[in-house]
Amino acid sequence: MSYILDQEQLDGIEEVLQKDLMDLGLKCVILIDMAGNIIANLDNGQVGHDVYSLAALAAGNFGAVCAMAAIIGEDDFALLFHKGKNENIHFSKVLDDFLLVTIFGNDVSLGYLRLKVDESISKISKIFETTKKV
Amino acid sequence: MAVINIRKKEVQVKIVYVGPGRGGKTTNLEYLFGAVRHRIQSDMVSIKTHGDRTLFFDFLPFDLGQIQGYMVKTQLYTVPGQVKYNATRKLVLKGVDGVVFVADSMEVMRDKNIASLENLKENLAFYDLDLYNKFPIVMQYNKRDLAEQGVPILTIETLEQDLNSKLKAPYFEASALSGHNVIATVKKAITMTVVSLQDHFT
Numbered sequence: 074m075s076y077i078l079d080q081e082q083l084d085g086i087e088e089v090l091q092k093d094l095m096d097l098g099l100k101c102v103i104l105i106d107m108a109g110n111i112i113a114n115l116d117n118g119q120v121g122h123d124v125y126s127l128a129a130l131a132a133g134n135f136g137a138v139c140a141m142a143a144i145i146g147e148d149d150f151a152l153l154f155h156k157g158k159n160e161n162i163h164f165s166k167v168l169d170d171f172l173l174v175t176i177f178g179n180d181v182s183l184g185y186l187r188l189k190v191d192e193s194i195s196k197i198s199k200i201f202e203t204t205k206k207v
Numbered sequence: 208m209a210v211i212n213i214r215k216k217e218v219q220v221k222i223v224y225v226g227p228g229r230g231g232k233t234t235n236l237e238y239l240f241g242a243v244r245h246r247i248q249s250d251m252v253s254i255k256t257h258g259d260r261t262l263f264f265d266f267l268p269f270d271l272g273q274i275q276g277y278m279v280k281t282q283l284y285t286v287p288g289q290v291k292y293n294a295t296r297k298l299v300l301k302g303v304d305g306v307v308f309v310a311d312s313m314e315v316m317r318d319k320n321i322a323s324l325e326n327l328k329e330n331l332a333f334y335d336l337d338l339y340n341k342f343p344i345v346m347q348y349n350k351r352d353l354a355e356q357g358v359p360i361l362t363i364e365t366l367e368q369d370l371n372s373k374l375k376a377p378y379f380e381a382s383a384l385s386g387h388n389v390i391a392t393v394k395k396a397i398t399m400t401v402v403s404l405q406d407h408f409t
Contacts, residue, residue, distance in 0.1 A: 076210070077408075083214040108302020109266075109282065110210035110219040125268040126252045129282065133254070133263055136298040 076204050078112065085200045086113050093193040094175060097186065100160070101176040104167070104197070107132050112171065122176070131174050135164060152190075154183070163187070167194050168201055209304050209404050217278045220404065221302055222396050225327050226309035227319040228260070228288030231349040234383035235309060236265045236285055239393060242386070243269050261287045264299045274401060281397055288323065297330045305343035305400030307392055309383070310370055312350045314359040317369065324370055339373060341406075343399035346371050346378035347392045352385060 078086075090102045090113060101116040103124055109132035114124050139149040153164040163175045163186060173194060177186060210219040224232040233253070240251040247269045254263035264284050271279040286296040308327065310320045328338045336342055346366075354360050361369075363380065371378060377395055381388035 078212065078214075080214050083212065106210065106302065108221055110221070110302065112210060112212070123249050125280070125282070126249055126266060129264075129266045129268070129284070130252060130254075132301075133298065136301070137263070137295070140294055140298070 076106075078204060082200050082204065083113060086197055087115065089193050089196045089200075090115050093189050093196070094186075097177075097189060098181050099175055099177045099186075101174075103128060103131075103174040103176075105132060105172050105174065107135065107170050107172065109133065120176070127174070131164060131172060135166075135172055152187075163190065165190050165194060168198055171197075171201070173197070209302075211277070211408070215278070216276060217280060218274075218401075218404070219280045219282060220304050220397070220400055221282050221284065222305045222307065222393075222400055223300055223303045224283065224285040224307045224309055225296075225300075225323065226288055226347075226349075227311055227316055227323040228290075230288055230309045230311040230316070230320075230323075231383035232285040232288060232309045233261050233265050235307070235347070235349075235389050235392070236267050236283055238383055238386045238389045239283065240267055242390065260289070261285055262292075263287065263295050271397065279401065283393070290322070290326075293326065293330070296326070297333060300327075300330050301334060303331070303334070303336070304404065305345075305396050307345050307347055307396045308370070308376075309347045309349050310366055312348050312360040312366065313353060314361055317361060317365070320366070321369055341403065343396070343403040344374065344376045345392055345396040345399065346374070346376050347381045347383075347388070348378060349381050349383050351380045352382040352387070 094102050095115050100120050101122055103114040104112045105128040109129040111128045138153060142149045151166045155162045161177055165173045167173050224235055226232055249268050252266040256262045264286060267283040269281055271281050284299050286299045331338050348366050379388040379392045383389055
């Protein structure tokens with residue numbers, strides 16, 4: 074299964090990520106597929122994370138957690154959250170094949186972030202509905 | 208599932224090293240990392256056990272430069288070779304665009320090579336990919352250098368008969384530890400994968 078995202082779709086996705094998420098004060102937002110490929114990534118210009126490795130690990134991590142979910146009788150866990158001392162990572166599934174990864178500091182409220190992530194996901198899902206599958 | 212980003216003019220290609228446990232998949236990537244580390248920004252990522260066996264995967268991303276105006280980003284993965292880790296192996300194979308099969312030339316590994324290739328076929332079928340229908344794969348017969356140390360190794364004819372009689376994939380005799388044919392293998396795998404993507408999308 075391969076996808077082609079056109080310019081308009083990518084612009085739309087980046088606009089959602091910027092306005093709904095980055096403008097909250099996040100450090101980095103990455104939209105990836107479950108194979109670990111990056112579809113879009115934005116950062117605040119101050120972090121220089123190795124996003125390609127991060128994407129590969131995030132997809133692997135999500136896959137591992139889904140396998141755990143299957144063992145206890147769940148289809149998957151649609152969101153994951155890792156809390157660090159200064160940095161936190163939140164993962165949320167978008168449709169069946171994509172994952173939204175957000176990295177943020179302690180100045181951003183997790184509850185508000187989750188609300189905004191949900192909003193962004195429904196907007197991004199609409200954009201993906203028109204994606205050409207090849 | 209290759210990602211072609213028209214906006215960034217970027218193609219992301221996933222190539223996975225597969226083969227029996229302790230066959231040299233990680234060593235291939237380590238050698239490549241040593242060869243390209245001066246021109247890539249990323250580190251090689253390894254999720255391994257304390258005994259240095261690959262537990263989940265190794266990951267090495269690097270840019271290939273431009274092909275027809277598109278920046279090609281290659282992502283090399285290895286899978287754990289041990290039979291018991293099939294769940295993680297299957298997970299890493301998700302979205303694979305091309306495979307390098309690293310066979311262990313030691314005589315004692317003959318059955319494990321065959322079982323590993325069979326397992327690859329099954330795992331690809333899980334993602335609706337047919338190993339025997341134009342799937343980009345390169346065979347690497349690793350550890351050829353062991354013959355010099357008196358270790359009994361399989362002949363190329365035997366390896367070809369066991370693993371490649373139906374596939375007819377290009378093969379390389381290699382030594383991942385010394386680096387012999389490691390780069391040639393990855394170059395061939397990348398070329399075949401990119402050509403297969405071109406065929407797929409045109």
